[in-house]
Amino acid sequence: MARNPERRTALVDAAIEVLAREGARGLTFRAVDAQAGVPAGTASNYFASRDELFTQAGSRIHVRMAPDPDLVAEVMSPEPSRELVTGLMHWLVRRMTEERTGYLAFLELRLEATRRSALQAELNRAVRAELDATVDFHLNAGLPGDADTVKVLYLAMTGLLLEHFTLPEVLSETELGDLVATVVERIVPAAPR
Template sequence: MARNPERRTALVDAAIDVLAHEGARGLTFRAVDARAGVPVGTSSNYFASRDDLFMQAGSRINHRMTPDAARVEHAMRPEPSRELVTSLMRWLVQRMPDDRTGYLAMLELRLEATRRPALRARLTETVRAEFDQNRSLYQDADLPSDADTFLVLHLAMTGLLLEHLTLPDMLSDTTLDRLVDLVVTGVVPDHRA
């Protein structure tokens, strides 16, 4: 296997682009090479199999979508409140379209995981670890909620992002900020009540 880490990252990013634009069936070594602008056969020198390419793409998407720790710390500075939760959820829905390609590629990987048990196991592990980390961050910040509230908020925001990034015209009669407000107000208790 080739050992140039910058080239490997570029190839995985190209694989993510292919997933987002052509779907899982379009993810071939040849398609990755073409998207990366490298000679045919290059990606097969970096990845043992197509399954390996799927796995690496999943890991890279997770890395790309994880916000910088300093920005998270800064975002968590205000006093715990439903208003802070609203601010954090707005930040989430603003960040995801910034890497729309990564988000769409992750959706493709999730669909492909229904047919590939090893990919399903890896994605489940990764997504669950991120969920647990976010839940801990939320609880440690003493934000108004309990475990069930966080779970419902997570599922609601996942659905909102799915609609916004796949069928944006479906919810075009309102703004993302208003949708976030509706979700948070409906799910998170008011700390003043």
């Protein structure tokens, strides 16, 4: 197997682009080579199998979709409140919309994980770690609600984003921003008076 880490990352990023555009069935070594603009056969020199390529894409997708820590610090400057959580959820939707390719690839990876045990193990590990980190972040920041609040908010926002990216007309009678605000209002407790 080839050992150039920059090229390996570029190939995994190309795989994510292919997943978003063509779905899991379109993820072939040839398609990755074409997307990355490298000679035919390059991807197969870096990955032993499609399973490994899927698993590496599952590991990389979280790196691509993670927010910049400096921006997180900036966004977290107001006092902890339900309004701040609403702002964070609006920011999440904006970030996912800007990283549409990554989010669509992530959805493809989640579906493919039902058929590939190594990918499922990687996504279980990565998503669980992200969820645990999100719960810790929420609690340590003094945002309203408890760990269950964060988990329910996670589930609601995951569903909202799934609908937004795959069937946007289903909820088209309500602005996306209004839906985000309603989700937070219904899940996150208001500050005591």
